Amino acid sequence: MKLTPLDAPGYEKVVYAEDAESGLKSIIAVHSTKLGPAAGGCRMFNYPDLETAKIDALRLSKGMTYKNAAASLPLGGGKSVIMADPNTDKSPELMQAFGRFVESFGGMYTTAEDVGISVEDIEEAAKFTSHAAGLNKGAFASGDPSPVTARGVFLSCLAALKHAFGRDQIEGKTVALQGLGHVGMYFAEHLHAAGAQLLVSDIDAHAVAEARQRFSARSVAPDDIYDVEADIFAPCAMGAILNADTIKRLKVKLVCGAANNQLADDAAGDALMERGIVYAPDYVVNGGGIISVSTEILKITDEKWVDRKIEQLAETTDKILTKAKALNASPHKVADQFVEEVLAN
Numbered sequence: 001m002k003l004t005p006l007d008a009p010g011y012e013k014v015v016y017a018e019d020a021e022s023g024l025k026s027i028i029a030v031h032s033t034k035l036g037p038a039a040g041g042c043r044m045f046n047y048p049d050l051e052t053a054k055i056d057a058l059r060l061s062k063g064m065t066y067k068n069a070a071a072s073l074p075l076g077g078g079k080s081v082i083m084a085d086p087n088t089d090k091s092p093e094l095m096q097a098f099g100r101f102v103e104s105f106g107g108m109y110t111t112a113e114d115v116g117i118s119v120e121d122i123e124e125a126a127k128f129t130s131h132a133a134g135l136n137k138g139a140f141a142s143g144d145p146s147p148v149t150a151r152g153v154f155l156s157c158l159a160a161l162k163h164a165f166g167r168d169q170i171e172g173k174t175v176a177l178q179g180l181g182h183v184g185m186y187f188a189e190h191l192h193a194a195g196a197q198l199l200v201s202d203i204d205a206h207a208v209a210e211a212r213q214r215f216s217a218r219s220v221a222p223d224d225i226y227d228v229e230a231d232i233f234a235p236c237a238m239g240a241i242l243n244a245d246t247i248k249r250l251k252v253k254l255v256c257g258a259a260n261n262q263l264a265d266d267a268a269g270d271a272l273m274e275r276g277i278v279y280a281p282d283y284v285v286n287g288g289g290i291i292s293v294s295t296e297i298l299k300i301t302d303e304k305w306v307d308r309k310i311e312q313l314a315e316t317t318d319k320i321l322t323k324a325k326a327l328n329a330s331p332h333k334v335a336d337q338f339v340e341e342v343l344a345n
């Protein structure tokens with residue numbers, strides 16, 4: 001396996017790995033180990049080139065520093081990407097080679113699931129590294145983090161409701177939910193059980209059919225989800241979907257969802273505020289997955305620990321939105337400031 005360090009100012013260690021035998025092309029980016037060893041999932045995506053993969057790895061890695069700090073976890077920020085199509089290129093050999101790559105970081109980075117990567121994939125990688133979490137078997141195994149992520153997003157959404165609508169009642173609200181994958185489908189389950197109406201979109205027709213059947217959801221074509229009449233927009237697919245084009249189309253009063261890096265840029269957060277749309281910062285509300293995974297990394301034995309941490313995410317969301325209103329500032333900036341204070345101290 002050929003390992004090439006990549007230049008990335010502000011990051012502690014970024015390496016590109018290429019393994020001819022398995023076909024692995026992967027980047028591990030460690031943004032910060034200030035609060036502890038870095039932890040963050042692995043994303044498999046058909047990136048068009050190395051530069052695009054690097055940009056994604058860097059963004060996601062820094063996002064993990066902020067997410068872990070916002071959840072008060074003693075973990076730093078890191079993330080990995082594999083340049084491959086999860087539908088056609090996956091093989092045990094590829095994931096095992098990735099495991100060897102993770103191991104080369106000597107514990108500085110622990111990996112887990114993210115988009116395109118399943119528990120089974122991580123278990124293949126774990127055959128070659130002791131720094132993989134989100135496993136189904138073994139001491140402290142925490143399994144699929146997605147249901148915990150969904151619960152954290154749901155509780156945070158309830159906390160954000162009163163900032164957008166004056167009261168925290170979800171019953172009767174219409175949620176435009178983008179992406180019915182691992183997290184999105186569990187989130188839809190919570191929303192439906194609590195009496196919300198669902199308007200969904202996914203590029204996967206099977207997922208849409210399932211949501212229509214299980215939750216009496218209505219559905220729209222993927223690009224139309226930004227235009228629908230709804231109370232809440234819940235991005236649960238890919239990042240950077242809140243941009244100048246999409247924000248002006250939204251008719252909602254609250255954005256709260258699981259996707260990482262929802263804001264295309266800083267201006268997107270300000271644009272939401274200018275339109276009077278409350279934004280529940282992504283890395284605060286979606287911390288449930290890393291909380292679940294960290295029980296394995298930190299060897300947590302207290303059964304109530306995850307529940308308490310998830311409730312804290314909702315409390316943090318509430319605090320950030322309260323402060324943002326008091327300061328007349330964008331919630332994403334208030335969240336960044338909160339984390340930067342944690343990191344500085």
Ligand code: NAD
Pocket residue numbers: 113114115116145146147149178179180181182183184201202203204207222236237238239258259260286287288289290
């Ligand atoms: P996933 O791959 O299981 O689901 C993503 C879903 O989005 C898929 O069903 C896919 O078909 C759909 N999708 C892709 N492009 C779309 C589009 N343009 N319009 C509508 N749907 C589209 O991923 P996941 O694990 O559910 O994660 C979803 C998001 O939440 C990601 O951004 C991920 O980084 C973030 N996240 C996940 C976790 C976790 O525990 N899995 C934790 C924190 C954050």
